[in-house]
């Protein structure tokens with residue numbers, strides 16, 4: 001007999017098809033089953049969704065009128081119920097259609113395959129990896145409770161003997177004892193591991209993962225950036241020979257990503273390391289979630305469903321009743337506040353491994369430095385900093401110079417008429433890249449050759465203004481010319497940023513050169529300040545951190561503090577050299593309290609003062625924000641839409657019983673107002689309670705598509721719940 005099935009399919013946000021669609025099927029299919037269903041002229045992938053049939057839809061579309069499911073993807077076991085719950089929650093919380101979220105977090109390759117194609121892939125993978133094919137009915141391998149069963153399974157490679165384990169530091173041992181308890185609890189708490197840089201957090205993750213594996217479970221480890229996965233992968237692979245380890249991030253080929261996802265979903269992977277998208281990886285034996293550098297903004301997805309993988313990891317751990325560890329030297333103020341109120345369990349590691357000291361912070365007051373002669377570019381490094389770098393080179397130690405701006409110069413300017421290299425499509429400058437002599441817009445990618453003469457007045461003298469990493473590299477190499485390394489040979493300056501690492505394998509190669517000591521001075525963007533365990537770096541310098549001090553975003557200080565602490569943490573990681581390690585800051589605001597706190601390595605004090613300010617201003621975590629963004633060719637259209645949307649919301653609020661206060665701010669342009677020819681505007685909504693905000697959004701968002709017709713030229717809009725930058 002035909003049955004009614006709800007199927008989640010990917011529909012555009014504005015189609016208004018927020019719910020799953022109904023189809024007919026001759027037999028019952030469990031929720032989570034992958035299917036292909038007809039929609040319009042095509043067959044598209046979908047997922048059977050649980051829940052009571054929609055009364056209204058059932059009346060409007062009787063069973064007999066429903067289209068049948070086109071194909072059941074029997075080759076794959078259904079996605080587990082907790083996975084569906086996580087997707088449901090994500091869709092509800094971040095105000096997106098369930099089908100959109102569900103399908104967008106599957107490997108893209110999976111969505112393309114039919115059952116035969118998938119079956120073929122699975123067989124190939126099973127053969128290559130040496131495991132038995134799943135039963136066609138899709139039964140999962142049973143949850144293994146004992147380690148004995150586990151180890152009898154063939155691993156991917158000939159297991160090498162595991163390396164000897166380091167003796168735990170007392171703080172590490174204490175943290176691990178607490179975590180061991182958590183594994184025993186029916187509903188383990190969320191842990192915030194606040195460990196200073198170099199305190200051995202990774203060792204804690206490794207041991208906790210070991211614990212999960214010993215229980216026959218899988219561990220999921222999230223890192224903020226792709227470029228941190230290879231080194232973490234190497235550390236885990238070395239620690240767990242014979243265990244199956246897969247990574248999940250957007251840098252994999254589609255085929256690799258599918259294979260790794262399948263390995264995890266079928267329960268064959270013991271460890272999954274990945275970036276934010278991995279939080280959705282189905283894991284039938286999940287036993288532990290780790291979120292490394294939990295404060296990192298990369299955990300927030302910036303388009304589609306703008307989810308926070310960190311927050312979802314906490315929710316998922318709660319759903320699956322497994323321990324979760326959020327680790328950071330500079331926790332987000334949201335997590336820190338939860339730890340203060342006892343909602344999260346705070347674990348602290350205040351000591352560096354081997355009693356190593358944290359680097360001494362030196363502030364260079366740029367107001368006191370000699371100014372360049374008129375017409376001359378300013379020197380990138382102040383005299384005292386340059387002297388310190390030279391001394392390191394002569395001692396055979398490494399220095400890391402951090403500048404968060406790539407390219408040669410952020411803008412080119414005509415010395416005669418003042419023309420500047422603006423982007424014709426954006427309200428931004430185009431950056432001068434010297435290597436290929438281009439002007440590139442970092443917002444819309446519009447690229448042109450550098451003009452030979454000023455396009456406005458024909459003057460031949462066009463000069464770079466300001467400095468990016470490419471220029472810093474050139475200038476520093478010049479400043480250090482003639483210097484010799486201890487063993488002989490000229491000083492070597494290298495640069496690592498998004499431009500030098502475009503080619504596959506380039507980053508690994510460049511990092512290897514730093515690790516093996518063939519680089520003396522490393523110049524880089526934020527990319528090099530995170531996570532790396534550089535053993536020979538004894539000096540880190542923030543060349544120009546000031547711009548971040550004075551932006552309008554209320555999170556700017558929190559973010560700058562985290563970045564600088566993390567950068568400082570790259571210095572003196574070898575306990576033997578720790579005492580002479582230094583973090584240098586060149587600034588025009590040397591008395592800024594942020595730098596004072598940094599000097600004392602006092603995160604707690606900094607956090608307390610920030611939280612106090614946030615509380616007074618009713619900002620997160622003391623309020624809850626959503627940001628309605630929209631884009632149109634004409635700014636007035638964008639603003640008109642936002643204003644009408646606001647009126648609608650205010651009308652809804654008077655209908656709803658009050659659940660705290662909700663405040664609407666006026667529509668404003670974001671930091672970069674125009675991108676690729678579209679004007680952007682945004683409206684901030686601030687609510688005193690989370691349920692109050694959620695209730696408003698749930699009633700309001702479905703009404704927005706109806707406004708579209710009244711605002712001709714509106715390109716798109718999106719709601720950003722818990723926005724990270726405003």
Ligand SMILES: Nc1ncnc2c1ncn2[C@@H]1O[C@H](COP(=O)(O)OP(=O)(O)OP(=O)(O)O)[C@@H](O)[C@H]1O
Nearest residue numbers: 166167168169197198199200201202203353531569
């Ligand atoms: N118990 C230990 N005994 C000896 N060495 C250890 C121990 N724990 C960690 N280490 C070593 O100390 C160094 C720093 O540890 P790790 O990279 O885990 O620090 P971290 O807290 O993750 O730092 P960051 O936050 O800066 O990334 C590593 O080289 C690691 O191998």
Ligand SMILES: [Zn+2]
Nearest residue numbers: 423426441444
């Ligand atoms: Zn542009």
